[in-house]
Amino acid sequence: MPEERGTRGRLIEVAAELVDEGGPAAVTLREVGARAGVSHNTPYRHFTDKRDLLAVVAAGALRDLAARLRAACAARCDGAERVQRAALSYLEWAAEHPARFKLVFGAWGPEPHDELGAAACAATDAMHACVAAAIEDGSLVGEPERVSAMVWALGHGAVDLALSGHLAKRPTSPTAEELVRELIDRLSG
Template sequence: MTPSTRDTLMAAAAELLDEGGLEAVTLREVGRRAGVSHNAPYKHFADKEALLAAVAARELTNQGAALAAALRQDPSPETILRSALRGYVAWALAHPARFKLVFGFWSTNSAELAAAADSTRTMLIDVVAAAQRAGWLPAGDPERLTALLQAVTQGAVDLAISGHLEAQGKGHASPDDLVDDLLDHLRASARVTSRV
């Protein structure tokens, strides 16, 4: 299936973002990179912010698709959650500018971005709730526990990207190591709580 012009423009914007950050992404350069006229991007996106919101939405949709695929392949919430968080770390480290874009401040309202964020987050909360029901994570508000998991994972990635966390250096851990540590601590906490 041939990608649409809109998809081609988003792919070009993601490439530019990877190569030079937000400053490298201009609608003119996106059009040139995509091989279309310099006016073509304006037919699909009102401005740079709208284009970047579409790129961020696509990144979140891809994260959601990976989580959905894991859910179809493995019924174990433990395996799915660990795999999802490690996959997220791998994506963020491979694409730090996309990571910062997705979780940065947004001054525009994008229904597409909001829907992608909500859908992916809801799936993750459902996996956390399933892990709680299985006794693998401690009981409590699954949304709050999901926020804890995201905060530690995103914080670990941010520290690694900025050079403040590495297995053989600061912190003596990679982001994956910290994800595993957190999940192992939560699992141990769930076991202790279930015995009380």
């Protein structure tokens, strides 16, 4: 069984590399198998189809994001600063892996994927917990669910605009980082 987990892990790693190189369209189970050095049928023993494999890649990216958010929220500083650090870590994560960012937040269709859903909840919960703690300590004002959604939405929108080149159309346009800092300042009261 350890060899099976090793093979599955290698297939996921290769699929993530292919996503980084050319987006989800670059991923085929046949190419994943070839690059992983296994038979073209091996990926089908681990994943039902391409969507399943991509969902597992996206789930891994979200687990990485959740870990970064939790680390930022564990910093020894006031709650508003922790939320800002978490939001900035979100921007850094997206900038490091723009194709994975687009994969994670792309359309997934009506069929849920358990692993992807759990990873998405973990990332959302990490940001929400950070925001709730900042509101509780008085460094941010507002209702935790709404403030958390605002921070996430602004960060996400800023990243998306920055990746597409729309945020920097004019020399006076703010950066994604500046937008995050300004939002946290305004939420600090």
